[in-house]
Amino acid sequence: MKILILNAGSSSQKSCLYDITAPIPTLAPQPLWEGKINWTQDQNQAEITVKTATGAKLQETIAGDSRQVQFAYLLSTLTEGKTKVIDDLSVINVVGHRVVHGGQDYRDAVIITEDVKQAIARLCNLAPAHNPAALAGIEAIEKSLGNIPQVAVFDTGFHSTLPDAAAIYPIPYQLAEAGIRRYGFHGISHQYCASKAAEILGQNLSSLRLITCHLGNGCSLAAIKNGCSIDTTMGFTPLDGLMMGSRSGAVDPGILIYLLQQYNYSSEELDKVLNKASGLLGISGVSSDLREVIAAKEQGNQRAQLAWDIYVHRLRAGIGAMLASLAGLDVLVFTAGVGEKSAAIREAACESLGFLGLKIDFEKNQQQPIDVDIATSNSTVRVLVIETQEDWAIAKLAAGIAQQCYKLLQQ
Incomplete structure (x- = not known):
């Protein structure tokens, strides 16, 4: 086929x-x-x-x-x-x-x-x-x-298991009934990486508490328990949550009201600011590509340094939120372009998690590992770098549906 x-x-x-x-x-x-x-x-x-x-x-x-x-x-x-x-x-x-x-x-x-x-x-x-x-x-x-x-x-399908406490915003309930809720995104990647993590570790997925970090131009985290997504950082749209390449992630909604009232921003201008002119690009003024931001930071660019600092701060805060939802952690997974390729981001994210007993092997981390556990042998949390295979996950689902349809036609 x-x-x-x-x-x-x-x-x-x-x-x-x-x-x-x-x-x-x-x-x-x-x-x-x-x-x-x-x-x-x-x-x-x-x-x-x-x-x-x-x-x-x-x-x-x-x-x-x-x-x-x-x-x-x-x-x-x-x-x-x-x-x-x-x-x-x-x-x-x-x-x-x-x-x-x-x-x-x-x-x-x-x-x-x-x-x-x-x-x-x-x-x-x-x-x-x-x-x-x-x-x-x-x-x-x-x-x-x-x-x-x-x-x-x-992409939203995997997060359909979010409990109402995680999915419903504290806004008038009739708006939730109208469909304004947390949907979550990058679900194909989060689901694949969770299953792959269990396979790498030789454990049953239903026995693990995982935080999967999909870090690319778009960024999101998912808290996964019993194989199901129970919390995630993206929300009603892919704009919520972590700082991203050119997307702001979560900001005080009062900022938007202020821009509307004091600067007469149109909805189109707000959309452009939040989706295309914020994040790493908006703070650094250099690029939406983390590699270029890091290069500028190393050359002494202070705005690039600030962009890095905010990115790391929000990533750590997001992991902390997912950790609380899980009430513990067995596996931390890094994936997508930044997660798979940036040893510096992985190290910075893990640095603040030492209180959990999480320890990474710095040599392994520097070797651009793929589908590998980079935690030390005595770490209480496994830390995996997994190459996300969204296309293959889609192919398997498409093949399964195609086979079912063929069998029905043959009946």
Whole structure:
């Protein structure tokens, strides 16, 4: 079974093609093909990179045209040129999509219908940087591959187990009844990493209390007990919680009222400030990329130093909040771009947790470990660095649904 995965972001579109044989393997196989589109800030150019399992690579920049045209070009590299891995797009059996916001109606992976598409569209205002991109990918597949089965996997789904005390905001209850609640995000990654942690440690997931730290351009934490999410830092939208690359994370809501009343900010201006001009970028004035902020800090840039200090402070505070929800901790997991690659962030986050008996092996931490326990042998808490495999998690769910549908058709 050939499964195409689309992982849409606000400024990028990641895709990969898996060839899976039954039964579905536990470990992630290497994709036959991986493609990525990065859109420039003005959206006028698309940087396209492709690589295959055989080592073939392609890198091009395309100017102008629409996103759908650019995506169609990316798909063409599956069947043409040096990155060709299949003879025709028709051999693809199912397409899986990461969809950030599924609201309260969509918690499990589902076959995409018109009703599902309309629900994703309705939720665009809650995930404006992501849901529209996912919808565009779904429609692009319809144009390129026709009626091929498509499956939506929702980032919010894993957090549907949040207890009401964690999910309901202390605002008028009728607003909660209208759907204003904590949904949580990065659920596909948090769920994968929790299961992978149990596998690495050779323990039953239901016996572990975990805090998973998904630290990338977007950042969130999850408290996981008995295999279920019981608390998380992102909320009604992906804007809440930790300091991020260009997103503010949690701020005093009175600031927004003040900006509206005293500076006549429009809703569009508030959205731009909080989602695109805050976080590491807003404080440092250097970049939303932590690597560039660290480089500037090491050169004596005081605003970069401040950005680092705030980032670490809020990360530690967030871990503390998750720790309280769990009433203890067995495993701390770092994942995503920053979590997997920044030894300095992992060290800074763990430094304040020594009172738990948590101790990291500094040599292991510096070795860019992947799927490894970096805690010392006498640490009371295991500390894992796990490469998140969102695409593979989506592929397994899509394959399972596709197999179920095929069996129903055969009956």
